[in-house]
Amino acid sequence: MAATVQLDSAELDSSVAYREALDRELNRFFREQCARARDYDESYVRLWDALRAVSHGGKRIRSRLVHETYAALGGRNVGHATAVGLAFELLHTAFVIHDDIIDGDVLRRGQLNVTGQFLSHAQRDGLDYATARHWAESSALIGGDLMLTHAQRYLAVASIPEPVRRQLLDLFEYALYVTAAGEQADVSYSVRSPEELTLDNVITMATHKTAVYSFGAPLRAGVLLAGGSADLAALVGDFGLMLGTAYQLRDDFLGLYGDSAVTGKSVLSDLRGGKNTPLMIFARGTDAWPLVEEMRHREDVDSSELAAVRTALDECGARAFLERLEAEHVERADLLTLGEDMPAALGELLRSTMRSLAARAA
Template identity: 45%
Template sequence: MSQATITAPVALATGAPDDLAAVEGFLARFFDEQVGRAGTHGPSYRQLWSAARDAASGGKRIRPRLLLAAHRAYAGTSGPDPDHAAVAAAAAFELLHTAFLMHDDVIDHDEVRRGRPNVTGRFAAIARAGGANARSARDFGEASAILAGDLLISAAHRLVAGLDVPEARRAALLDLVDECVFLAAAGEHADVRFALEGTPAAGEILAMVEHKTASYSFSAPLQAGALLAGAGGVAVGRLGDIGRDLGVAFQLRDDVLGVFGEEALTGKTAIGDLREGKQTLLVAHASTDASWSVVAGDFGRADLDEARAAAIRSVIVASGALERVERLIAARCRAAVELASASGLPAGLADELAATARACGERDR
């Protein structure tokens, strides 16, 4: 598939508007409280919490949508008011996601996220404005982002630990959150290791994607919503499998957009992953073709220009790598839909997950 055939925009599905508004309200109150609390420890710490609040704003809210959709389906609720415990759990997953993004930006030495300075960038700028040299400013910015991420991971655990639900459900949810952090760290560590060791095998990349993205972004939110509603172990396990397929499809599409996407839509340049030398399934497949040797020396160059980037893209397409990844995205989406249909999910949830699968496969941002 060529760059020109990337599909039109589509919104990720699931989640009632009232539910999402409740999550936004919960997060606003949480950050207002923390910013106010931090103010008693000086203006810089207050700025840190303000930056964390800004980092948590915006985004697709995938995790809250999935969690609340699963909870409504298994709880059998259809009224306008969402369950308070489900809203708090949904907010916890969004805090976890924000924390992982902060830490990921530190690892990647990025100072911009969603087209604006991230926590690292904001505090590095503050340090530079105060007269710090470039190295000291970056150190301060990255230390600030690490601390902000740590605070949000702790807050996510605290929110789940404080849920007013039966003890067995709360314990299961805490185990689920703990596993999310455990797997995400494993995936992130593998991702960094790949940069040292060269192009990994396709199976290694898929395992990294499942750990780093699919587990906490798709599988766990679906499972958490079902657990909160009292669903049984079989249903929770199936939702985990469905989420795994959805998460892999979502991340593989993200990798395609990172090389072939339109910056006006994605909010990030289509040359950044190539300059970084990001080891994706696209690269793993392309690197097995003889034509890769022509562009291999340019892949990962910090000074990569658009002409050389275009040459790399051409090799990815000509080698069949893009087509292979597109086929896998379609297969994972299809597997998620088929499993959702065959799993005896509550009325409406299978349809919502099918819509989410289509969005994961077709999105252009």
């Protein structure tokens, strides 16, 4: 009747084995869901196919963080680590799908997202754009609900002994609560006058919207699953928030200064989308603003105009400011790993994770 959960009971011996176990369970899950869907309307099969497509690929950062922390503290149960990793991966899928509806996006990492897949199908069928779009977004809304339920379900039905299972469910709820708060703030900032927004507002919003569920919570979950203390989980969670915020600041940086051949995303989209990144908030009070503001409202910006925007942001100190802010977060995260309450192996792991994620070029 209900979806089954079949997790490996073998021992976990490497990151590669973990990633394979995770992919195996994800494949099994979607195979089963798609098969069940055949008893319903054909559009439901299409929906599950689309959900399967968007759940594959990606960097799997969240499950990787769960596993690495868990393994560093001696955790070896692959079934438990897979259940917790998938909870965060499917939560991410759910957030991405619903966030894309809010942003009106049809692409994600250059691929059609759930809305995009339905829209493309509807337009091939000759539906008018407004009807097609409504159908596509409604389908994505339903799809996100399915992913959200299955994310929490992986924890709810896991064979993880109490009180850890309950701690993980509480952590999941906390992550969802804070992410919803960040998303709500993001949506609300877009209807307020940008002049009202402070740097603190936008950094806090990004921390709530992304850093908690993507970094803080998965790292905490790994500690809890390994039987670590609440204090250690909190410490590692704080590290995760610093890492997550640094990651986000790097994203903002790459959004304007990155090499699109490496990042795979246009360096113009953040600028044209009028996103209130910390870079923009800083620039707003400087001489660079008139030029930046003009480019933000332009339909198209050529490469020499982009170069001019970059130069203006360099000269007004916005770039240096952003880089300093990122470095500060990296430094604070580093400090958290060096305290005497941090097991040495875990501290080393966290610092290496930080280096691989924060100083990236893509």
